[in-house]
Amino acid sequence: MASTLPTKTDILTSYRHLLRAALRAVHYAHPQRFVVRDVMREAFRDAKAIGTYDRKRIRNTIFFLNTAAREAGLETDILKNLVRVAWERRNLRGRRDWHVLMKEKEMEGRKKKNLLPDPIKGREYEHYERTIAMLNDMMELCLR
Structure with missing residues (x-):
């Protein structure tokens, strides 16, 4: 269970300890350290996450x-996969693959109102996120 509301000092201390441990875990490697830093910043800036602050999980x-x-x-394997997926999600956000462009060219001549919406679009990481949530619940962690 989450404890009482944390103080600003508790949050900063937890952030520093987690960041230091995460950087040690990725051995300060070039792309991984920036991904870890960005994920940590995002997590600690999220107001919802601060409401679920739990010392035991940290x-x-x-x-x-x-x-x-x-x-x-x-x-190490779990951490490598977490960092890799976070990196891929950040770098593929604005990128469009060649097959998407080819499909768009193919559809230009057709009526787009007859097409069904893509059932996968927007749900690519749903199973991954559920797996991480189950891992967090089972081991009482706070991984993202």
Whole structure:
């Protein structure tokens, strides 16, 4: 359960501890450290996340990140995948693949009102996010 509302000092201390542990876990590697920094900033600027502040989850997450930094095991693999997906999501936001452009050219001559909406559009990461949420609940972590 979430404890009482945290003070500003608690939030800053937690941010610094988590960021330091995450940077150690990715070994300060060039693209990963910036992704970790951006994800952490986004998480701590989110007002909803601050309302769910839980010291136990933060402590467990720091322990998880320290283990990932110390050993090349399951924790490292999970962290690598989290960072890679976050990086891909950020870099593919504005990019359009060639097959999307070809499909648009093909559809120019057709009536667009007869087309059904794409059922996958906007739901690409739904299963991934549910998996991360289950991992967080099971291990009492606060990964994103």
